[in-house]
Amino acid sequence: MGAILEETLKHIKAADEEAIQKAWNRLDNLTKPIGSLGELEEIAAKVSGITGKIHNKINKKTVVIMSADNGVYEEGISNNTQDTTVIVTNNFTKGITGVCILAKHVDSDITVVDIGVKEDFNHPKIINKKIMYGTNNIAKEPAMTREQAIQAIEVGIDIVDNLVKEGYDLLGTGEMGVGNTTTSAAVFSVLSGISPDVVVGKGSGLTEEQLINKKRVVQKAIEINSPDRDDIIDVLAKVGGLDIAGLCGCFLGAAKNRIPIVIDGFISSAAALCAYRLNNNVKDFIFPSHLSAEPGAAYMMEELGLSPMLNLRMRLGEGSGCPLAFSIIEAALCAMNNMATFEEATLNKECYVDIREKK
Template sequence: MSIAIPETLRRQLQDKINNKTKPLGALGKLEKLALQVGLIQQTLSPKLIQPHLVVFAASHGIARDGVSAYPTEVTHQMVLNFLQGGAAINVFTRQHGMALQLVDAGVDHDFAPSENLINAKINHGTRSFLREPAMTPEECQTCLQKGAEIVQEIAKTGCNVIGFGEMGIGNTSSASALMSQLLGIPVAECVGRGTGLDEAQFAHKVEVLEQALAFHASASADPLTVLQTFGGFEIAMMCGAFLAAAQQRMILLVDGFIASVAFLCAGQLDASVMEFAVFCHQSDEKGHARLLSALSVEPLLQLNMRLGEGTGCAVAYPLLQSAVAFLNEMASFDSAQVSRQS
């Protein structure tokens, strides 16, 4: 899956960027972004085609152990809101001309058939990982497979840039446990307030997660086993989607904390996915800054957002458009007959 890049292409792209009518490096992160997109597409004139945002939704057994400020039924209620076009991600994808695809990865609700909702339901929510693994090995593998299949279908539209979002009450707990296990960081340093816990609720959340990690202390550290033990159906499906999108040589837009943990899982299964990833923003969720640091990546934006749904991807997408536009359309010193820096 790794990009085999001729060194001559990297030099040509960098020369093209450096020879635009601007001081060297004056467009900052946009220059790095333009270089990355050109390398992914292996061209001096990249294009963004049929951008998609896919939101995976699922219910979490751990939510029944009081780790969220919201009741579990909010998960399916928000999916209905997505289908009605009323959520933040609906607004932002409409604003930026991105196709939005919704996926029932395992919500504890039976939705009426809809052309706007992919039924990839694994089960009616995971089990509580406080007492047992969240999913079976077979369920975890099915999640990875279904995530890949969804991306493969989207690829048939010509899409070459894709972002993933999520909805699932309790999924910050799942993501915090995954991050802790995969990176060897105490869970208290990974966990945040999620949907807005008060002090007592937050202390309870930390206690529950510490108990869960202690209960599974003897479990294998293999990434797939960790994902099966602590993951959500939407997180595992997103992991499979990241892997498949990289195989399709798509640009991967990585959203906030939950999506970044799904990407972490994917990266531990195949490190080359990193070459395709654009980290869109730093979430206000506590563990995200630590996770980005562990991945040695710098996000495009820091807007104190912590909504999920892929909203960070949609808000950052115009920056990707700007990077490609300046690379393709901005005059060079020679074409504009502008004198270079002496």
């Protein structure tokens, strides 16, 4: 195991239970029926457990997008041409993709990382952390070496460390890479023990015949590579992708730095599950944004023991669900910070009504 990864895992601690209890004490005394803000209350209390503070405000937020190609593309598992990875990654820098528009809407930045695209970029808005020019074809051999998988995880940790130094205190996770619903389905199938027949979906819009082939490819990849489900790095190296490994590092890095981090969809969920299996405390820092339309998404949430905030039938990827979750998280913190408690409300007698007495 790499030194950075090992040190990170040692430094990840669980949520601050005392801060969570104090947050709930305030939430239960706000001028509203107890529990009436539902999930917003859960979010506010969870953020308190992350920061150790009752009152929290987001200062800077960004969606980290890991871009990488996947050798399994050779097996006909996508309707997109492989150069789509390059095209869309370039489009991120122009601010014209789905995640870019939604991020702008909520005043969020995006952070684009080339961790394994088949072509080189020369753009100041794309961070070059390339480990290899696309992974190997998992239907024939391991995606990468164990050392490369560790290196990819450590890229994610390093990216988050630097973002925290720049003042970012809320992160989202996105990706771009043709074929990555195949690799994420393979990773999840191994870690969960659920058959590819159940968790493999149509991704970018396959026909039924193509879907059958995709399921076959995932099953073949698992059989050929025999990944050890109890060894997360082995699973990532054998049937994963550089983007998934990089995002796994982002979840670990956020937990180490004690800042909240948001899951987008199926691919970043696979990365979150890997991070959670490496250190269970990571779960205390993760917020799922929406339920992806991929069939394995609901099973993924069950494995993580988390519930997505939204179900909008989205399947774009890129991190597009994260800006929507950002606005909900900030709304939860706004309510916590600005609503009065019943005790505080007594200072304004004219508008004070104790609704806890209403039946």
